[in-house]
Amino acid sequence: MGDWSYVAPGYALTAVAFAAAVLRLHRRTRADRAAAARLAALRRSRRTPPVPPP
Amino acid sequence: MATIARRPAPQPRAHPARPSGARNRSRGARLLGALCGSRGIFWQGVAAAVALGASAVVSLLVVPADAAQGDVQRLMYVHVPAAWTAYLSFAVVAFASAAYLRTGRVHWDRLAVAAAEAGVLFTGLTIALGSLWGRPIWGAWWTWDPRLTTTLVLLLVYAGYLAVRGLPDNPDRGARWSAVVGLVGFLDVPVVHLSVVWWRGLHQPATVLRPGTPTMAGSMLAALLLAVLAFTLLWAYLVAARMRTERAAQRTRRELLSAPVRRGVQPVAPVADLVATAPTPQGAGSHG
Numbered sequence: 001m002g003d004w005s006y007v008a009p010g011y012a013l014t015a016v017a018f019a020a021a022v023l024r025l026h027r028r029t030r031a032d033r034a035a036a037a038r039l040a041a042l043r044r045s046r047r048t049p050p051v052p053p054p
Numbered sequence: 055m056a057t058i059a060r061r062p063a064p065q066p067r068a069h070p071a072r073p074s075g076a077r078n079r080s081r082g083a084r085l086l087g088a089l090c091g092s093r094g095i096f097w098q099g100v101a102a103a104v105a106l107g108a109s110a111v112v113s114l115l116v117v118p119a120d121a122a123q124g125d126v127q128r129l130m131y132v133h134v135p136a137a138w139t140a141y142l143s144f145a146v147v148a149f150a151s152a153a154y155l156r157t158g159r160v161h162w163d164r165l166a167v168a169a170a171e172a173g174v175l176f177t178g179l180t181i182a183l184g185s186l187w188g189r190p191i192w193g194a195w196w197t198w199d200p201r202l203t204t205t206l207v208l209l210l211v212y213a214g215y216l217a218v219r220g221l222p223d224n225p226d227r228g229a230r231w232s233a234v235v236g237l238v239g240f241l242d243v244p245v246v247h248l249s250v251v252w253w254r255g256l257h258q259p260a261t262v263l264r265p266g267t268p269t270m271a272g273s274m275l276a277a278l279l280l281a282v283l284a285f286t287l288l289w290a291y292l293v294a295a296r297m298r299t300e301r302a303a304q305r306t307r308r309e310l311l312s313a314p315v316r317r318g319v320q321p322v323a324p325v326a327d328l329v330a331t332a333p334t335p336q337g338a339g340s341h342g
Binding site for chain 2: 003004006007009010011013014017018021022025028029032033035036039043
């Protein structure tokens with residue numbers, strides 16, 4: 001049985017770093033999509049002509 | 055007698071919705087476009103996950119332990135690929151920065167910033183894994199060895215690259231400044247690689263990227279090359295996905311700059327924050 005006390009933390013650190021990078025990208029993608037959607041909604045609301053009063 | 059009018063032969067005409075060069079893209083540009091599309095990014099992620107899993111199994115369970123160092127040497131299968139991928143990142147940053155300074159095309163800037171972020175991640179990982187490997191072999195978490203010191207300088211240079219982007223108010227100016235940093239910073243990469251040859255230190259010299267045949271057993275070399283492939287696939291996935299988010303952010307920022315959504319709001323904050331502070335019309339968005 002070899003010494004895994006440095007190997008295991010090394011591989012765990014690698015896995016955590018990769019997972020954090022991928023998660024951060026996914027969060028950023030979701031935030032950008034939401035921002036674009038809100039901007040598009042704002043633009044649409046500006047183009048809508050005012051409703052005449054009854 | 056009725057005469058049959060002959061219809062004129064259809065003439066090829068330019069597609070009005072597309073730029074003139076879009077139809078005549080080279081095979082390389084189409085391949086790059088496919089890789090950076092949503093489906094391409096998804097499959098790159100799947101390929102990277104499969105390759106990383108296979109590499110972990112091979113390097114932890116299949117390849118024999120080193121005769122001198124024992125199982126600690128298995129850290130090589132994550133430390134060395136991380137370092138190689140960091141080199142790759144900074145080579146791409148330098149190339150894309152030079153192309154951006156020359157042409158001014160914004161997609162080169164996107165590629166440069168995506169590769170720089172990946173490079174900072176992999177360089178930090180290289181230093182952390184090297185520290186974990188150095189503790190049992192050298193008896194120290196850190197020494198001011200030439201290889202370690204120049205690698206730390208590399209990390210700081212590219213962290214500075216990312217910081218410089220945000221300094222000026224004008225994003226174009228930030229992109230130009232950081233492109234200069236990306237070009238100059240690449241000069242440190244050959245210094246890092248050759249530091250073990252130029253100066254005497256604790257770090258061992260190169261065993262694969264050296265003149266002559268690699269001084270490593272065949273099974274270990276195969277496992278190392280598999281790990282390099284897996285890390286490179288993950289790098290490609292991260293860069294492509296980051297380029298996509300940067301493209302979306304730049305598009306939203308451009309629209310905000312062209313038509314401010316709220317009086318008094320200066321578009322210097324992150325795009326998502328800016329839009330979040332804008333007034334929401336009734337019926338639009340989840341909170342409307």
